Amino acid sequence: MSSLIGAGSLPPLDVTRAPEGGEVGPVQSGWKLAVREFASNKLAVTGVGILIFFLLFSFVGPVFYHGNYLTSNLVATNQAPGAGYPLGTNNQGYDELALLMKGGQAALEVGFFSAVIAIVIGALYGAISGLAGGIVDAVLMRVVDVFLSIPFLFIVLIVAVRFGASVLSLSLLIGAFSWLVPARLVRGEVLTLRVRDFVAAARVAGASQARLISRHLLPNAFGVVIVNVTFQVADAILYIAALGFLGFGLQWPNQDWGDLLSNGVTYLQDGYWWQIWPVGACIVLVVMACNLIGDAARDSLDVRLRRR
Amino acid sequence: MIGYIVRRIGTSIVVLFGVSIFIFALLHAIYPSPAIDVLGSRANGVLIAAWNKDNGFDDPWIVQYLHYIGNLFQGNLGYSYKLNQSVGSLISEVWARSAWLSGASLVLSVLIAMPLGIYQAIRRNTIGDYAATTVAFSLYAMPVFLLGLILIEIFALDLHIFSFEGSQATSLPAIIVDVRSMTLPIVTLTLLSVASYSRYMRSSAMDVLAQDYIKVSRAKGLPERLVLTRHLVRNASLPMVTLIGLSIPFLLSGNLITETLFNYKGLGLLFYTALQNVDYNVLLAYTLIGALLTIIGNLVADIALTVADPRIRLA
Numbered sequence: 001m002s003s004l005i006g007a008g009s010l011p012p013l014d015v016t017r018a019p020e021g022g023e024v025g026p027v028q029s030g031w032k033l034a035v036r037e038f039a040s041n042k043l044a045v046t047g048v049g050i051l052i053f054f055l056l057f058s059f060v061g062p063v064f065y066h067g068n069y070l071t072s073n074l075v076a077t078n079q080a081p082g083a084g085y086p087l088g089t090n091n092q093g094y095d096e097l098a099l100l101m102k103g104g105q106a107a108l109e110v111g112f113f114s115a116v117i118a119i120v121i122g123a124l125y126g127a128i129s130g131l132a133g134g135i136v137d138a139v140l141m142r143v144v145d146v147f148l149s150i151p152f153l154f155i156v157l158i159v160a161v162r163f164g165a166s167v168l169s170l171s172l173l174i175g176a177f178s179w180l181v182p183a184r185l186v187r188g189e190v191l192t193l194r195v196r197d198f199v200a201a202a203r204v205a206g207a208s209q210a211r212l213i214s215r216h217l218l219p220n221a222f223g224v225v226i227v228n229v230t231f232q233v234a235d236a237i238l239y240i241a242a243l244g245f246l247g248f249g250l251q252w253p254n255q256d257w258g259d260l261l262s263n264g265v266t267y268l269q270d271g272y273w274w275q276i277w278p279v280g281a282c283i284v285l286v287v288m289a290c291n292l293i294g295d296a297a298r299d300s301l302d303v304r305l306r307r308r
Numbered sequence: 309m310i311g312y313i314v315r316r317i318g319t320s321i322v323v324l325f326g327v328s329i330f331i332f333a334l335l336h337a338i339y340p341s342p343a344i345d346v347l348g349s350r351a352n353g354v355l356i357a358a359w360n361k362d363n364g365f366d367d368p369w370i371v372q373y374l375h376y377i378g379n380l381f382q383g384n385l386g387y388s389y390k391l392n393q394s395v396g397s398l399i400s401e402v403w404a405r406s407a408w409l410s411g412a413s414l415v416l417s418v419l420i421a422m423p424l425g426i427y428q429a430i431r432r433n434t435i436g437d438y439a440a441t442t443v444a445f446s447l448y449a450m451p452v453f454l455l456g457l458i459l460i461e462i463f464a465l466d467l468h469i470f471s472f473e474g475s476q477a478t479s480l481p482a483i484i485v486d487v488r489s490m491t492l493p494i495v496t497l498t499l500l501s502v503a504s505y506s507r508y509m510r511s512s513a514m515d516v517l518a519q520d521y522i523k524v525s526r527a528k529g530l531p532e533r534l535v536l537t538r539h540l541v542r543n544a545s546l547p548m549v550t551l552i553g554l555s556i557p558f559l560l561s562g563n564l565i566t567e568t569l570f571n572y573k574g575l576g577l578l579f580y581t582a583l584q585n586v587d588y589n590v591l592l593a594y595t596l597i598g599a600l601l602t603i604i605g606n607l608v609a610d611i612a613l614t615v616a617d618p619r620i621r622l623a
Contacts, residue, residue: 142319146326149606151598153561154579155334158591161583162338238451242565245453246580258451265457269465280454288449 425509553609
């Protein structure tokens with residue numbers, strides 16, 4: 001994605017002339033550089049903007065906009081956008097704009113929580129595996145292989161059908177199956193970090209394994225983790241959209257975007273576009289924003305690593 | 309190399325057993341017994357206990373697992389109490405339909421994505437590259453069903469070129485010639501795969517273009533056409549082998565959603581119906597088949613890569 005991101009567009013550092021004639025730039029920490037690179041990336045800033053918009057739309061929007069999404073209103077079903085209904089109504093007479101906000105809450109909450117769960121499990125698992133090495137590492141990584149071979153959507157569907165879907169259960173479920181990639185990434189980082197001098201120094205100073213992981217290894221593997229979080233969020237949002245679309249999503253009165261879409265599809269031939277395309281656009285925009293941020297974060301992380 | 313392949317097959321078998329134990333235990337925990345579905349919701353506890361005893365559902369799960377695996381080796385996938393048919397016959401009725409849908413879209417997407425990615429790498433940062441990247445990036449963020457809906461709206465409902473439903477024909481040859489019905493499902497899956505494959509192909513080709521042997525062949529005056537066909541394409545395609553092997557789970561879930569959306573009676577729709585009916589044995593069998601395909605996909609990709617890339621053989 002580097003071309004889309006427009007790599008190498010760092011603004012010049014504050015350069016001052018040194019008395020000897022050479023140029024002296026301020027020494028910046030890797031993280032500062034990474035943030036600079038990220039902020040100078042137009043697409044990344046667009047992604048952050050879209051995400052902030054949807055956060056405000058979903059969580060602050062309902063404070064100002066009180067649409068009806070709780071009581072059926074049979075005299076106002078399938079209304080086209082107009083006075084009183086900025087985005088029309090559905091077959092129950094629910095207000096589409098209010099439903100979009102409600103669905104946005106669910107998507108963002110599940111996306112965020114499941115990503116946090118996945119990252120926490122994955123980072124610890126990967127760090128332990130990488131640090132332990134040897135037979136423990138081999139066994140732990142085979143377990144990851146086993147989990148990676150499980151058709152995850154099938155399991156999520158089966159569990160969701162049996163126990164019903166809620167924001168909490170979906171987050172736990174998606175999180176419980178998406179820690180595998182972060183685990184591999186963190187393990188890879190730890191394998192390169194653990195032979196470095198600062199880890200040896202910490203060992204000599206008597207640091208315990210737990211301290212090594214929490215104070216030395218994980219903070220240094222943090223970059224990889226933070227990049228992965230954004231992709232996890234995007235994936236989770238796609239998953240619950242798929243679940244909702246197949247009819248196994250959140251239970252009323254909670255709403256998710258996939259559910260709205262599958263409801264609207266019934267009326268595709270009637271031309272009730274407002275029940276389909278706005279919610280479709282919401283899903284695509286949020287997922288795209290997460291991907292843009294992730295790609296840019298990875299590129300800027302490369303800048304940070306380059307300084308090592 | 310033989311040693312590597314044998315070892316690789318060995319790990320796959322171990323992983324396969326691990327996966328099957330996990331899936332069996334999980335599904336068993338979720339649906340301990342189909343008794344209530346078979347006997348009806350008014351069955352009393354005594355009846356259920358008797359039925360469980362007769363059908364072995366009161367054994368410890370590990371015993372049931374061994375029993376199930378034993379049956380598997382005899383080609384018995386269990387019985388669908390909902391459809392009154394063996395799972396094996398249900399699957400054998402429809403698997404070819406799914407194979408056609410997934411196979412056709414997989415082949416098409418590779419045929420499109422590889423030249424596209426190479427074109428983008430050679431002409432990088434031109435209008436064509438930006439356009440392709442933008443399209444790929446939008447498709448990448450799009451759920452399968454939304455893309456399918458957009459295609460249905462445009463090509464089936466507005467233009468009336470294609471059908472909004474997958475082929476309902478019963479024989480595979482009839483489905484293959486039913487282009488009007490099969491175009492949209494196949495294109496839906498193809499476009500999504502192209503979006504991700506072309507991104508990988510582009511970055512892989514860009515990595516290869518930066519290699520010294522490309523500079524050397526250009527410097528020695530090799531025509532650009534030969535540089536591209538002999539050196540670039542072959543080397544840049546190697547990561548694609550792994551990528552395709554790893555993409556089986558995505559193909560399976562794409563299949564599930566596409567078949568449901570287009571009402572195309574393949575394995576995906578069978579699974580979807582089983583979800584609605586809580587048809588335990590079908591769910592278990594197809595989840596296991598999915599895991600098996602995933603493992604085979606990884607295995608074949610790894611072996612194919614060793615065959616294709618001599619550098620790995622030496623290592």
